[in-house]
Amino acid sequence: MFSDSVVRKLGQGRFGSVYEVSKAGSDEHFAMKVLTFGSEEDFVKNEHEISKLQKYLHENVVRLVDVIEGDAAHYVVLELCSCSLADWMTAAQKLGTMMNRVTVFRILQDVLAGLGFLHSRNEVYGDVKPSTILIGSDGTAKLGDFGGVVGVGTQKTSTSAECGTMQFWGPEMFVVGGNAVHESLAGDMWAFGLIVLQLLTGQEWISGGNAVEIAESVKRFDFVYVCRQAEMSSSVEALLCFLLSKKPQERLSSAELIRSGRLRSILGEETPLSQFISEELDNTRSLIQAQLNERDNTISKLTIENKEKDDAIRQANETIRNRETVIVEKDELIAKQATTIAELTQKLGESVAMEKRLSDKPSTTQSKVDVVEAQVTEVAKDVKRIERKVDPEKAITVWNPAHFRKEGRRFTSLMDEWKSCFSDEITRGVWRLSIRCDKYDMHRFGVIDSSQLEECKTATLDFQSGASVFWLSTGTVHQDAKKIAKGNQRAKKNSVVTIELEMKRHTLVLFVDDQRQPDSLANIPQNVRFALNIYNKDRYADIVSFGHGFSW
Numbered sequence: 223m224f225s226d227s228v229v230r231k232l233g234q235g236r237f238g239s240v241y242e243v244s245k246a247g248s249d250e251h252f253a254m255k256v257l258t259f260g261s262e263e264d265f266v267k268n269e270h271e272i273s274k275l276q277k278y279l280h281e282n283v284v285r286l287v288d289v290i291e292g293d294a295a296h297y298v299v300l301e302l303c304s305c306s307l308a309d310w311m312t313a314a315q316k317l318g319t320m321m322n323r324v325t326v327f328r329i330l331q332d333v334l335a336g337l338g339f340l341h342s343r344n345e346v347y348g349d350v351k352p353s354t355i356l357i358g359s360d361g362t363a364k365l366g367d368f369g370g371v372v373g374v375g376t377q378k379t380s381t382s383a384e385c386g387t388m389q390f391w392g393p394e395m396f397v398v399g400g401n402a403v404h405e406s407l408a409g410d411m412w413a414f415g416l417i418v419l420q421l422l423t424g425q426e427w428i429s430g431g432n433a434v435e436i437a438e439s440v441k442r443f444d445f446v447y448v449c450r451q452a453e454m455s456s457s458v459e460a461l462l463c464f465l466l467s468k469k470p471q472e473r474l475s476s477a478e479l480i481r482s483g484r485l486r487s488i489l490g491e492e493t494p495l496s497q498f499i500s501e502e503l504d505n506t507r508s509l510i511q512a513q514l515n516e517r518d519n520t521i522s523k524l525t526i527e528n529k530e531k532d533d534a535i536r537q538a539n540e541t542i543r544n545r546e547t548v549i550v551e552k553d554e555l556i557a558k559q560a561t562t563i564a565e566l567t568q569k570l571g572e573s574v575a576m577e578k579r580l581s582d583k584p585s586t587t588q589s590k591v592d593v594v595e596a597q598v599t600e601v602a603k604d605v606k607r608i609e610r611k612v613d614p615e616k617a618i619t620v621w622n623p624a625h626f627r628k629e630g631r632r633f634t635s636l637m638d639e640w641k642s643c644f645s646d647e648i649t650r651g652v653w654r655l656s657i658r659c660d661k662y663d664m665h666r667f668g669v670i671d672s673s674q675l676e677e678c679k680t681a682t683l684d685f686q687s688g689a690s691v692f693w694l695s696t697g698t699v700h701q702d703a704k705k706i707a708k709g710n711q712r713a714k715k716n717s718v719v720t721i722e723l724e725m726k727r728h729t730l731v732l733f734v735d736d737q738r739q740p741d742s743l744a745n746i747p748q749n750v751r752f753a754l755n756i757y758n759k760d761r762y763a764d765i766v767s768f769g770h771g772f773s774w
C-alpha cells in the first residue's frame with residue numbers, strides 16, 4: 223500500500239530510518255519507520271516497540287497507522303508530524319530566536335500529558351529527549367519513539383546504544399560500565415526537568431564526549447547554579463528543584479505535577495495563552511518551513527554530489543574496462559610473439575644442429591676436395607700432354623676444361639697470345655653458357671665440333687679455321703667464320719651473352735642480356751664442346767653460368 227511512494231527521508235534513528243510516504247491513490251502522507259531485524263533479538267525488540275505503540279492511543283502519543291512485516295524489516299506507519307522538538311530547537315538556534323514561554327509551556331504540558339498517560343499505566347517511557355518528542359501538524363507535542371518503553375520495576379539494564387541518549391539519564395541510572403537501569407518513573411521526570419531547563423535557556427547543560435565524562439557531568443550537575451547563571455525566576459527554580467533532584471524519590475511524579483498546575487502557574491502566568499496561540503503557530507510554521515527548506519537544500523546538494531560520484535564511478539569503471547581490453551589484446555599479442563619466438567628458437571636449434579652435423583663432417587668434404595684436386599692434377603697432366611704436341615710457333619694455352627663447370631670462374635689472359643678452353647664433350651640435352659667479358663674485343667666463344675678439336679688446338683686457334691661453328695667476336699656474332707648474323711644485337715661491355723645449345727634439334731641460339739636474338743644457328747654437329755677464346759693481354763671473361771638449360 224505504501225510501497226513505491228517514498229517522498230523523502232525524515233530522519234535517522236539508531237535502529238532505523240524514517241521516511242515520509244504517501245498512500246497509494248490518496249493525498250494522505252505518513253511517516254514510515256523502517257526497523258530492520260538482522261537477528262532474533264532485533265525482531266523481538268521491534269515487536270516490543272510495535273506492541274507498545276499499538277497498545278497506547280493518546281493525543282500526546284504518536285499514532286500508529288499500520289505495520290507491515292517484511293523479510294528483513296518491520297515497516298511501521300505512523301501519523302506524519304512536522305518535525306521533532308530537537309529539529310525545532312536547532313532551527314530556532316540557527317535563526318537566533320528563543321521559544322517564548324507560551325510555546326515552551328504548551329510543549330511541556332503536552333509532553334507531561336503523554337508521560338502522565340504512560341505512567342498511569344505503569345510504563346516508563348525511558349527515552350525522554352528532544353529528538354523523541356514530535357511536533358504534530360497542529361503543533362501538538364507527542365511522544366514519538368516507543369523503543370525504550372518498559373514496565374515499572376522491570377529490571378532492564380541496557381547499554382547506551384540501546385536506551386536513549388545518556389545526557390538525559392538520571393544520576394541513579396548510571397551503573398558500572400556505562401549501562402542504565404530503567405525501572406522507575408522518576409528517571410523520565412529527571413529527563414523532563416532537563417528539557418524544561420533546555421527550553422527555557424536554549425542551551426544543553428550536560429556535556430561530555432564519552433560515557434564516563436557524561437556520567438561525571440550528570441553527577442556534578444547543579445541546577446541551582448544553572449538557574450542562577452541563567453537568571454531563572456525563583457518559581458522556575460522551585461519547579462526544577464522537584465524534577466532535578468539527585469534523589470529519585472524526591473522528584474515529583476507526572477501525576478503530581480499535572481495535578482498541581484505548577485507548569486501553567488509558572489510558565490503560563492505571564493501572558494494569557496490565547497494571546498500567543500496564533501502568533502506562536504505562525505512562528506512554529508515558519509521555523510518548521512525554514513527547517514524543511516534547509517533539509518531539501520541538503521538533500522538536493524547530496525543528490526547532486528551522489529550523481530557526480532556516480533558519474534565518476536561510471537567513468538572510472540569505463541576506463542578500467544578499456545584498460546582490461548587493452549591488457550587482453552596485449553596478452554594475446556605477447557602470446558603470439560611467444561609462439562613465434564618458440565618457433566624461431568626451434569628453427570635456430572635445428573640449423574645449429576645442422577651446422578654442427580656439417581662441421582662434424584670435415585673429413586667427407588675434405589675427401590671430396592682431395593678427389594677434385596686429384597682430377598684437376600690428372601687434367602693438368604692431360605693438358606701438358608696436349609701442349610707438348612702444340613707447335614711452339616703457334617702456341618696457344620689451353621685452360622683446364624673443368625673450369626667451365628665452376629660458376630664465377632674468371633679467365634684472364636696475361637700474355638699476348640690466344641688462350642682457349644673447351645668444355646667436356648656434349649652429345650645430348652640442352653646446355654647453356656652465359657659469359658660476361660670486360661670487352662668483346664678479341665674475345666670469342668661458341669661451340670666447336672669435337673672432331674675438329676685437335677686441329678683447333680694445334681693450329682692457331684682461330685675460329686676462322688672452320689672448326690668453329692658459331693662465335694662472338696669483337697662484339698659481333700659470327701657463323702661459320704664468314705657470315706655475320708643478321709639483326710642480332712651487338713654485345714657491349716659487361717653485357718651478359720648466353721648461348722643455348724639444343725642437341726635434339728641441333729640448334730644454337732644467342733641471347734644478349736636475356737634478349738633472344740633473331741638469327742640462330744642450325745645443323746650443329748653430333749659431338750660438340752663449348753669453347754672460350756681470349757686474345758690480348760689483361761683481358762678477362764667471367765663464366766656467369768654453365769649447365770643444363772631450358773629449351774625455348
Ligand SMILES: Nc1ncnc2c1ncn2[C@@H]1O[C@H](COP(=O)(O)OP(=O)(O)OP(=O)(O)O)[C@@H](O)[C@H]1O
Pocket residue numbers: 232233234235236237238239240253255284300301302303304305306309349353354356366367369386387
Ligand atoms: N512520525 C514522524 N513524523 C515525522 N518525523 C518523524 C516521525 N518519527 C520520526 N521522525 C523523524 O525521524 C527521526 C528519527 O526518529 P527515530 O524515532 O527513529 O529516532 P530517534 O528517536 O530520533 O533516535 P533514537 O531511536 O536513536 O533514539 C526523528 O528525530 C524525527 O526527526
